[in-house]
Every structure is written in C-alpha cells, then in structure tokens.
Amino acid sequence: MIQVLIADDHTMFVDGIESILLVEDGIHVAGRCYDGASVIEFVKSNKVDIVLLDVNLPDMSGIEVCKQLAASHPEVKVLAISMYNEESYVSETLNHGARGYILKNTGRDELLKAIRTVYSGATYFSKDVTETIMKGLMNRRKSSTKSTVDMPKISRREKEVLKLIAEEFTTQEIxxxxxxxxxxxxxxxxxxxAKLNARNSAGLVRISLENHLLD
Amino acid sequence: MIQVLIADDHTMFVDGIESILLVEDGIHVAGRCYDGASVIEFVKSNKVDIVLLDVNLPDMSGIEVCKQLAASHPEVKVLAISMYNEESYVSETLNHGARGYILKNTGRDELLKAIRTVYSGATYFSKDVTETIMKGLMNRRKSSTKSTVDMPKISRREKEVLKLIAEEFTTQEIxxxxxxxxxxxxxxxxxxxAKLNARNSAGLVRISLENHLLD
DNA sequence: TTAATTTTAGGGGGAAACCCTGGTTTTTCT
DNA sequence: AGAAAAACCAGGGTTTCCCCCTAAAATTAA
Structure with a gap:
C-alpha cells in the first residue's frame, strides 16, 4: 500500500486529488497538509511513501520543503505538482531532491502513473515539463555561441599559456x-x-571560463 | 519530401538506416557522408532538411559539425544519433544546435517518428535520453551541495572583494x-x-567561478 | 614567393600582488 | 555576557605581474 501525503494550500484541489486516490487500489491517503511546516511535522510521526507537494506553499517554498525532507527523511519521495511550467521552477525543484514534476492540469490516469512510477524508484515528468527542460537546456547555446563569435582567435600556444595561468602557475613555472x-x-x-580585453590575469581567467576557451 | 542526409562512419549502419528510409513515403535520402568534413561540404551544394548525425565521427566530433552547421546553415536540422546515452554527450550536443538525440538501438518506428517530429520544427528525444538528462539535472544537486559543504565559509565582505577581483579591479580600486x-x-x-586554497588571484577567480561563489 | 601571423626572446621599470607580522573594532554566536 | 569570528588597519619585504619597447626565427596564408 502506497502511503501518500497531499500537500497543497488549496482545499478544493486537495479534495480532488483525494477523491481520485481514495478509489484506487494500492494507494492510501495518509494525510493532508496545507503548508510546508506541517509536511515536515507529519512525516516525523507517520509512515509516508510519497508527498504530492505543491511547489508554491504559503509559508515556505516547496523547494525548501524538498531540501528539508531530503535531509531528514530521504526515504520519502517527493512528487512536485505545480501550476507553472517554467524552467527555473522545474530545475530548482529537481535540484533539491524531487523525484518527479507534474502540472496541475495533469489528468487522473497520468497522476496515478506518476505516483506509481515514483514509488517504484524511478522518476516521472509530464511531457510538457520534459519539453520545457529540453528547451532550457538548448537555449543556453545561443548565449554561448554569440559570445564565441566576437571572440578573437587565440593561438595554440597562447591557449596553453592561458590554461596554465588559470591553473595558478606563475610565469616562471609556465x-x-x-x-x-x-x-x-x-x-x-x-x-x-590585449586580445581578450582584460586588465590582468584574474580577468583572463574569468573571460576564458565564461567563454569556454579552455575546452 | 523530407531530404535526409545520413552521416556515420559505419557503412553497415548507414545501409540499415537507408533501407528503412527508402521505402518510406515523404522521406528521401539526399546523401551519405562518412566524416564531418563531407557533411559540411554536402549541405553547401545540396538541399538537406535533416542530418542524421553520428556524434562520434572520425575526423571531427559531431559537436563540431553541429556548431558549424548552425553557423552556416541554420535551416538544416540536426538529429543526433549516438551509441552512448551519457549526460555529457547529450547536453553537449544539444547545446550546439542539435534538435534531437536518439540512440542507435532505436527501432524503425521511433526513428521515423523522430525524423518527422524534428522536420516539423519540434524536438525529439528518446525515452532513455530524456531520463539521462533528468538524472543529470538532478545529480547536480549532489555535486553542488558537496562542493559547497567542504567549501569554507566566505564572509560577506570577502565575497564583495572576491567579486571585484573577478571583475579585474586592482586592490587600490577595490x-x-x-x-x-x-x-x-x-x-x-x-x-x-587561504580559504579557497589558491595561490593567486587567477586561482581565486577560477575556483569561485567553478563553485558559483559569486551568485 | 611574398606577406602575415605566430612563436620566440630580451631590457628595463613601475605597479601590483603576495607574505609575514602585528594590532583594534565590530559583529556574531552561544 | 563572554568567546569567537569577522572586519578593519598597517609596515616592510619579496615576488610576480604588467607595460613599454624591439626583433629575429618559424610557421602559415595569400
């Protein structure tokens, strides 16, 4: 039996989720929380397998809850639920221990699938979320390519020297x-x-790291 | 008619792909390339919609090909094909302009779906690849947290100084x-x-950038 | 084969960084 | 309230960096 804790400040939403889960075999609603603090409290004294966690809770952010849960109860799996399909939200949440991320417009079947998938130890992300992450991952190219273009050519030898400068060697050692x-x-x-338009070695290192000149 | 260019140094693999695509309606194999340089050459004088690009080509890396294609022929869409489902490969490739990434064990139907999806302007990633990226995205938490942990505390004032050093200001200016x-x-x-275990300002900048100490 | 760039090398000088030691005041934590 | 940490200040000495200049040999491009 999968013990699920629902954490969301919107009662109606919690009711909806609960009514879905109640009729489901193998899933039991262990409790309901309306803010982050009570989630932390609840898992201390109850067996919980999965927390359905709204990312935007009133008292503390879902990210904060994730962090604390990961620290104190790593066996509890967090499935983030959010209204927002934004890259910053998603990656922040995942970077703090959530095992999945689904949107609030997710249907009944997908919700159940997500819960069972996460319970099994795997991760689950709805299709839209996946796309968002991929987009975010790809868009980092633009900024890096643009800056690479207007970057002067650095000769082979200069690159060697640059690398060693970044590795903290003195001129004599190089x-x-x-x-x-x-x-x-x-x-x-x-x-x-002159080429990188820097004033000193510190700038040399910063510019070359920012523009991936040492790869 | 979707014009597809197959780029892979393994003849047998190219043959396999080609035989799949030949019988397919709406898809035409425009050409075959066995190294990166010829891909660049081919697209100069032929109409190509999609390049099925092996990430590991003999002369130059697929990433290099992506970069050059994105610069000279941005209308050509790259669908990366690789044997390796590794985070570094995937993200590197995507960051340089590829519109999709599938594995070599991908089946016939999925290959066709990938081609059509990418041709339509969207992106396509096989399920395994998606999982890999998600894992990678999540695992950055561990490394970042770990490095933050064994990183000595830097005071507010030190951080200010550190920032200005990285911005190339001299001691007097700071x-x-x-x-x-x-x-x-x-x-x-x-x-x-002393705290960051660096020998000079160059190292200070490198370490602080690598560990995101200036955020 | 010129022309351009890269790599190499040097002199000399001033500025900045780095190292060591010492100290006071302020903030922060317990 | 007392201890600890951080922020502040300072002098002297050493090393490294940075800048100006020139310039030849080697490599690469036109």
Whole structure:
C-alpha cells in the first residue's frame, strides 16, 4: 500500500486529488497538509511513501520543503505538482531532491502513473515539463555561441599559456613547463590581455571560463 | 519530401538506416557522408532538411559539425544519433544546435517518428535520453551541495572583494569602491587565498567561478 | 614567393600582488 | 555576557605581474 501525503494550500484541489486516490487500489491517503511546516511535522510521526507537494506553499517554498525532507527523511519521495511550467521552477525543484514534476492540469490516469512510477524508484515528468527542460537546456547555446563569435582567435600556444595561468602557475613555472623563456610567456600573456580585453590575469581567467576557451 | 542526409562512419549502419528510409513515403535520402568534413561540404551544394548525425565521427566530433552547421546553415536540422546515452554527450550536443538525440538501438518506428517530429520544427528525444538528462539535472544537486559543504565559509565582505577581483579591479580600486584601506583589501584577499586554497588571484577567480561563489 | 601571423626572446621599470607580522573594532554566536 | 569570528588597519619585504619597447626565427596564408 502506497502511503501518500497531499500537500497543497488549496482545499478544493486537495479534495480532488483525494477523491481520485481514495478509489484506487494500492494507494492510501495518509494525510493532508496545507503548508510546508506541517509536511515536515507529519512525516516525523507517520509512515509516508510519497508527498504530492505543491511547489508554491504559503509559508515556505516547496523547494525548501524538498531540501528539508531530503535531509531528514530521504526515504520519502517527493512528487512536485505545480501550476507553472517554467524552467527555473522545474530545475530548482529537481535540484533539491524531487523525484518527479507534474502540472496541475495533469489528468487522473497520468497522476496515478506518476505516483506509481515514483514509488517504484524511478522518476516521472509530464511531457510538457520534459519539453520545457529540453528547451532550457538548448537555449543556453545561443548565449554561448554569440559570445564565441566576437571572440578573437587565440593561438595554440597562447591557449596553453592561458590554461596554465588559470591553473595558478606563475610565469616562471609556465616557462619551465613549456621549455620557453620567461619573457616569451610574458609576451603571450600580454597578447592575451590585449586580445581578450582584460586588465590582468584574474580577468583572463574569468573571460576564458565564461567563454569556454579552455575546452 | 523530407531530404535526409545520413552521416556515420559505419557503412553497415548507414545501409540499415537507408533501407528503412527508402521505402518510406515523404522521406528521401539526399546523401551519405562518412566524416564531418563531407557533411559540411554536402549541405553547401545540396538541399538537406535533416542530418542524421553520428556524434562520434572520425575526423571531427559531431559537436563540431553541429556548431558549424548552425553557423552556416541554420535551416538544416540536426538529429543526433549516438551509441552512448551519457549526460555529457547529450547536453553537449544539444547545446550546439542539435534538435534531437536518439540512440542507435532505436527501432524503425521511433526513428521515423523522430525524423518527422524534428522536420516539423519540434524536438525529439528518446525515452532513455530524456531520463539521462533528468538524472543529470538532478545529480547536480549532489555535486553542488558537496562542493559547497567542504567549501569554507566566505564572509560577506570577502565575497564583495572576491567579486571585484573577478571583475579585474586592482586592490587600490577595490579599496576606493568599498571605502576601506588598501591594506584591508589585501587582508581579505590573503584570507581568501587561504580559504579557497589558491595561490593567486587567477586561482581565486577560477575556483569561485567553478563553485558559483559569486551568485 | 611574398606577406602575415605566430612563436620566440630580451631590457628595463613601475605597479601590483603576495607574505609575514602585528594590532583594534565590530559583529556574531552561544 | 563572554568567546569567537569577522572586519578593519598597517609596515616592510619579496615576488610576480604588467607595460613599454624591439626583433629575429618559424610557421602559415595569400
């Protein structure tokens, strides 16, 4: 029997979920909570397998609840339920221990499937959520590509020097490693400063990391 | 008619794909390529809607091909095909312009569905790949939390100094900005060097960027 | 084969960073 | 309230960085 705790501040919504789960074999509604604090309290004294957790609770955010649950009761699986299909919400929630993320417009069958899937140890995300995440993952390309375009060409040797600078080696150490003179390394760094429009080595490192110049 | 270019260095695999696509209505195999360079060449002089791209090509990586295609022929959609269901591969590929990612063990029907989906402008990922990405997205919690844990506490003031160092300001400039003495700033940097186990400002910047200390 | 770029190298000088030690005041935690 | 941590300040000494300049050899592109 899967013990489910429903956590949402909208009574009507909780009622709806409960009525779905009540008639379902193998699933039992262990309790209902209307805020984050009571979720933490409830799991302390009750056996709960899955928390159906609204991401937007009045007192604390669902993310905070996830974090605390993951710390104190890692065996309790969190299935996040949210009205918002936004990348920041989704990834934040997942990054704090939720095993699944479904939207509030999810139908009865999908809700049951999600609960059973998460209970089995796997993860579940509704189709829309999956798309959102993929989109977010892909859109990071634009920013990185754009900045790569207007980035001056860095020669092979300069890149080597740049890498070693980022690894905290001094000019002398870099010279020894590359079997070249200290003055040569200084030339390279000087050229790098000009090319990357940096004022010092700290900037060199920041710019090269931000633009993935060391890959 | 969807013009498809198959790019893979394994002849047998290309043959297999081709035989599937040949009997399919609305899909035409525009050409076959066995390395990345010829893909770039081919799209220059042929109409291609979709490139079925093996991520592991002999001469250049599929990621490189994606990048170049996105730059020169953004209308050509890349559907990545790979033997490896690994997070780094998948996200790298998607971040460089691929519209989909399927595995080589994908069946005939799913392949066709993927092609048609990508052609329609949407994205397609096989179920396994989706799971991998989700796992990867979730597992960043562990690494980030872990690194934050064994990362010494950085005071509010130190963080301010650290930010300004990363923004390439000199000690004197930082002192002026924060209305404190030059020597104080040096103290803070010195403490930061010790705390973050860095040898110089370059390392300070690298470590703080790698561990998201400036957020 | 020129032309351009890259890589190499050097002198000299000033600024900044780094290291060490010491101290006071303020904030934070218990 | 007392202890601990953080923030503040400072001097002197050493190293490293950064900048200006020049310039030859090697590689690459036109």
């Amino acid at each position: 010279a020894d490693k590359l079997f070249i003179s200290l003055k040569t390394v200084e030339s390279h760094r000087s050229n790098l400063l | 002192a002026d900005k924060l209305f404190i003495s030059l020597k104080t700033v040096e103290s803070h940097r010195s403490n930061l060097l």
